[in-house]
Amino acid sequence: MKLRSERHGEVAVMELRGKVMGGPDSTVFRDELKKQLDDGIKKVVIDLGRVDWMNSSGLGILIGGLTTVKNAGGEMKLARTTDKIKSLLMITKLVQVFDTFDSVEGAIASFSE
Amino acid sequence: MSEHAKLVIPSDPAKLVDVDAFAEHWIGDMPFTDDQRDDIAISLSEAVNNAIQHGNANDARKRVTVVLRRFEDGLRIEVTDEGNGFDPDAVADPTDPENLLSESGRGLLIIRHLMDEVHVRPADGGTRVELIKRYHD
Ligand SMILES: Nc1ncnc2c1ncn2[C@@H]1O[C@H](COP(=O)(O)OP(=O)(O)O)[C@@H](O)[C@H]1O
Ligand SMILES: [Mg+2]
Numbered sequence: 001m002k003l004r005s006e007r008h009g010e011v012a013v014m015e016l017r018g019k020v021m022g023g024p025d026s027t028v029f030r031d032e033l034k035k036q037l038d039d040g041i042k043k044v045v046i047d048l049g050r051v052d053w054m055n056s057s058g059l060g061i062l063i064g065g066l067t068t069v070k071n072a073g074g075e076m077k078l079a080r081t082t083d084k085i086k087s088l089l090m091i092t093k094l095v096q097v098f099d100t101f102d103s104v105e106g107a108i109a110s111f112s113e
Numbered sequence: 114m115s116e117h118a119k120l121v122i123p124s125d126p127a128k129l130v131d132v133d134a135f136a137e138h139w140i141g142d143m144p145f146t147d148d149q150r151d152d153i154a155i156s157l158s159e160a161v162n163n164a165i166q167h168g169n170a171n172d173a174r175k176r177v178t179v180v181l182r183r184f185e186d187g188l189r190i191e192v193t194d195e196g197n198g199f200d201p202d203a204v205a206d207p208t209d210p211e212n213l214l215s216e217s218g219r220g221l222l223i224i225r226h227l228m229d230e231v232h233v234r235p236a237d238g239g240t241r242v243e244l245i246k247r248y249h250d
Contacts, residue, residue, distance in 0.1 A: 019133065021158040023126035053151045055158045056219035064216045084151055091226045092219050093208040 001025040003032055011108050012036040013079075015047040022057025029061050033068060042074035045107040049080030059094060066098065079107040117182040122161075124169040124177060124194075132161050132179055139181055140188060144248055152227035153188065153246050159220040160192040160242045168194025168240055187229075187247035198240035201233050 002017040014032060036044065046062065048054075062078070069076040078100040081089070089095045101107035118139045122128040136157055137150070145153065161177060169175035180191040207218040224231055230245035 019130075019154070019158075021129050021133065022162050023129045053155050055155045055162070056217070056223050057158075057162060059219055060216035063214060067214065067216075084148070088223060091223060093213060097213060 001028065003028055005032060005036065008108055010041070011043040011045060011111065012041045013045045013047055013104055013108070015050065017050040019052045020054035020058035020061065022055065026057065026061045026064070029065065033065055037069070037072045037074070042072070043111045044069050044074060044076040045079050045104055046076065047079045047104050048082060048085055051082060051085065053084055054088070059088060059092060062098070063094070075111060077101060077107040077110060079104045117180055120179045122177050122179070123173045124165040124171055124175050125173055126162070126165055129158055129161060133158060135179070136181060143183060143188060145246070149246060153190070156224045156228050156244050157190055157192070159224050160190070160244060163220055163242070164192050164194035167199070168196030170196065187245065190244040191241055193236045193239055193241040195239040198233065198235055201231070
């Protein structure tokens with residue numbers, strides 16, 4: 001997995017790339033998310049458009065992120081979920097848990113004031 | 114007889130990428146669709162994660178053996194650890210509302226959806242999880 005972050009105003013967009021399969025991936029994600037929250041960020045978009053595939057560790061990383069952001073009083077959205085990730089969210093019923101958007105712009109625009 | 118390939122790794126999650134590359138390369142010329150290849154890669158990563166974490170309890174001295182076999186209808190994957198095994202039917206349902214926000218517990222559910230067959234069997238000194246993916250359902 002590769003991870004890159006960008007700021008769009010007060011929104012942090014974290015882009016995951018490649019294969020999200022566990023191992024070192026979750027530490028990489030958690031450290032970067034913590035950095036963003038420590039910087040005062042409350043609105044986070046996870047851009048999944050360039051993920052080749054993810055497994056249950058990847059889903060766990062996203063759940064952990066959601067919990068962490070919520071506990072910090074913020075909001076986290078998923079953007080550009082691929083068909084494969086959508087089907088995993090269906091199988092696991094995590095569709096009920098995540099707000100997902102077809103574009104990063106859509107996710108950014110969705111944040112409440 | 115069917116052709117096969119074998120890879121043995123220590124119980125180190127950092128080795129997951131090696132297992133993935135090994136399998137991706139070996140099944141390269143098998144007539145799976147791209148979607149099926151992803152199903153296989155995801156399921157293999159789940160089985161190896163489980164063998165490392167649960168079977169071998171992250172003990173780096175214990176090994177995980179991955180065997181890939183082609184047969185007429187598709188691929189059989191065998192992931193063997195040095196642990197005591199488990200009853201896959203006794204695992205908690207991760208889609209239960211009370212488990213929905215858990216960070217773990219979804220691997221077997223995903224494997225069952227993506228592969229055609231899943232078996233857990235005792236193996237000498239450990240446990241073997243077998244996964245079968247056919248070209249056609
Ligand atoms: N190889 C294994 N050896 C022993 N127990 C296992 C093995 N694979 C899975 N399990 C058991 O099944 C449970 C569910 O596995 P899984 O669905 O992959 O979720 P997770 O790995 O996130 O806990 C594990 O928590 C573990 O108790
Ligand atoms: Mg697992």
